[in-house]
Amino acid sequence: MPSRTPASRTGRPRNAAADAAILAATRQALVELGWSKLTLGDVAVRAGVAKTTLYRRWAGKNELVVDAVAELFDELKLPDRGSLAADIEGVVLQFAAILARPEARSGLMAVVAEATRDEALRERIRASIVERQKRLVLAGRARAQERGELPAERDAGEAARAVDLIFDMVAGAVVHRTLVSAEPADEEWVHGFTRVLLSGLAAPG
Amino acid sequence: MPSRTPASRTGRPRNAAADAAILAATRQALVELGWSKLTLGDVAVRAGVAKTTLYRRWAGKNELVVDAVAELFDELKLPDRGSLAADIEGVVLQFAAILARPEARSGLMAVVAEATRDEALRERIRASIVERQKRLVLAGRARAQERGELPAERDAGEAARAVDLIFDMVAGAVVHRTLVSAEPADEEWVHGFTRVLLSGLAAPG
DNA sequence: CGCTTTCGCTACGGGTCGTAGCGTAATACC
DNA sequence: GGTATTACGCTACGACCCGTAGCGAAAGCG
Incomplete structure (x- = not known):
């Protein structure tokens, strides 16, 4: 559950597959690096998305890991x-x-x-x-x-x-x-x- | 229990009071900032010691907080x-x-x-x-x-x-x-x- | 007094953070 | 089809913290 999309019926829709990819990448990074060495930039690279996309959906590391x-x-x-x-x-x-x-x-x-x-x-x-x-x-x-x-x-x-x-x-x-x-x-x-x-x-x- | 002092009988002795001051400063920083925003530089300032002194006694944030x-x-x-x-x-x-x-x-x-x-x-x-x-x-x-x-x-x-x-x-x-x-x-x-x-x-x- | 260790201070390269700005892509509405 | 709107990728940036190196001074011991 990334951050809210407040009833946006117009505009380009979000790539739903990216959510799953990001969460999976987060879990993979947790396995390989652990919490403290996990960086959002690294997760973005693993998931194949831009770092800014990650920040548009989650407020930060905490929220992302909770969902993952x-x-x-x-x-x-x-x-x-x-x-x-x-x-x-x-x-x-x-x-x-x-x-x-x-x-x-x-x-x-x-x-x-x-x-x-x-x-x-x-x-x-x-x-x-x-x-x-x-x-x-x-x-x-x-x-x-x-x-x-x-x-x-x-x-x-x-x-x-x-x-x-x-x-x-x-x-x-x-x-x-x-x-x-x-x-x-x-x-x-x-x-x-x-x-x-x-x-x-x-x-x- | 900071890092070992391997039987050093000579040289300037460590300031024992600094240990207590550092641990107390660490707890105070935990109260005010929490774990994630706690920095060793900040703890050093609170305790009135140099940052390098802190690194000479503890390997890092983890060990310091455990002791505190x-x-x-x-x-x-x-x-x-x-x-x-x-x-x-x-x-x-x-x-x-x-x-x-x-x-x-x-x-x-x-x-x-x-x-x-x-x-x-x-x-x-x-x-x-x-x-x-x-x-x-x-x-x-x-x-x-x-x-x-x-x-x-x-x-x-x-x-x-x-x-x-x-x-x-x-x-x-x-x-x-x-x-x-x-x-x-x-x-x-x-x-x-x-x-x-x-x-x-x-x-x- | 020399020897040794600690201490405070400064400075540094390296890394991460979170954001801003821009051009482009994808959809909905008219 | 055109237009408005939103998502996306990319780059660049200042700010911050890390952990260490190097120095001179201080405080003990013999």
């Missing part, structure tokens, strides 16, 4: 493995696999860091990555409650808080394991994590 | 509130309070992002921040096992894995809540988090 990374997380699917524990393990393993890719590792944390001083960027991240994937928690929770594996919440507010908590715990733990502890979130680890999380959630509130 | 941020976490203490749940809540609230400070927010995530492509930096972070604070988990766990609130592990390997898992879950969740979800890790949230975590840990393995 956000696409990576759209491939997440909630598997149906028959039990809540197995479903969670499946999603967490997918999430870990994405975070193991260098273009996600170096890009995601950097934009989160930048977002600490940029309210608009923080909102962009929330909208295009976080909220977008919260669907997985919602779907998994609903399915588990149908199965009777999780108690139903008393009211909507409590349910929302529970979803937020779960999301922070899952995403936070996997990110910390992968990027800070620098250990792989492999099947063994995910299994142990899921056991603790699920026991805690199933316990009476 | 690491000091923030040394004030963490394990409180003795009588129960494991209360102790954990106390530590997590302290941790959240540190992460609420702008010099920690903007600095910590940035160096973690940089560390994804810099093995030496990753090790520096692990040694000066992560491993350093793992003492809190170890102490809390030992105290809880004395109280009979947590089962003892079967062997040392399992104990180490459990400590690592707890650390990733606690640090990860608080960081994600604070920096990504951008919501305060206040008493209510910490209470809910602790309840889930503790129920999960106490459950039979």
Whole structure:
């Protein structure tokens, strides 16, 4: 989602293919150079467009990388493995696999860091990555409650808080394991994590 | 810990006060400018030293900020509130309070992002921040096992894995809540988090 | 007093930033 | 088809920061 084209019905239309090329080039540059050495001039050359074209569509490096990374997380699917524990393990393993890719590792944390001083960027991240994937928690929770594996919440507010908590715990733990502890979130680890999380959630509130 | 002084017994000694001044100036610059706009020249001016002095002690921006941020976490203490749940809540609230400070927010995530492509930096972070604070988990766990609130592990390997898992879950969740979800890790949230975590840990393995 | 190391200062080439300006290309409207 | 409008590629530019080199002076040790 590059910057807005405010209902421009006239004039030369934008080259839609350029967007995809730029985002792909950005991810490639993240792999080869990492966040700090990634320059917009370099991305423009890789994508085969002029640097000025890049600046016409994105405000800067931050916004560009957010969009480039956000696409990576759209491939997440909630598997149906028959039990809540197995479903969670499946999603967490997918999430870990994405975070193991260098273009996600170096890009995601950097934009989160930048977002600490940029309210608009923080909102962009929330909208295009976080909220977008919260669907997985919602779907998994609903399915588990149908199965009777999780108690139903008393009211909507409590349910929302529970979803937020779960999301922070899952995403936070996997990110910390992968990027800070620098250990792989492999099947063994995910299994142990899921056991603790699920026991805690199933316990009476 | 600036770069090594390999047993230099002769010559003019380093101004020890300059180290503290530089690290304090770095934190101040993080507050006012954030990571991306922080320059070493600016830090040198704030600290009242020459830019070259800074480069003689630290290899670059990354290493400097790691040291500046690491000091923030040394004030963490394990409180003795009588129960494991209360102790954990106390530590997590302290941790959240540190992460609420702008010099920690903007600095910590940035160096973690940089560390994804810099093995030496990753090790520096692990040694000066992560491993350093793992003492809190170890102490809390030992105290809880004395109280009979947590089962003892079967062997040392399992104990180490459990400590690592707890650390990733606690640090990860608080960081994600604070920096990504951008919501305060206040008493209510910490209470809910602790309840889930503790129920999960106490459950039979 | 010599030796050694640190310190402050200046200066420098190299790189990136973000923008301005221009001519050209591609579409919509009349 | 002509015209207005927008997108595009290209070049050039001042501004900024990087990291280092080189110098003279300062502060310790024997």
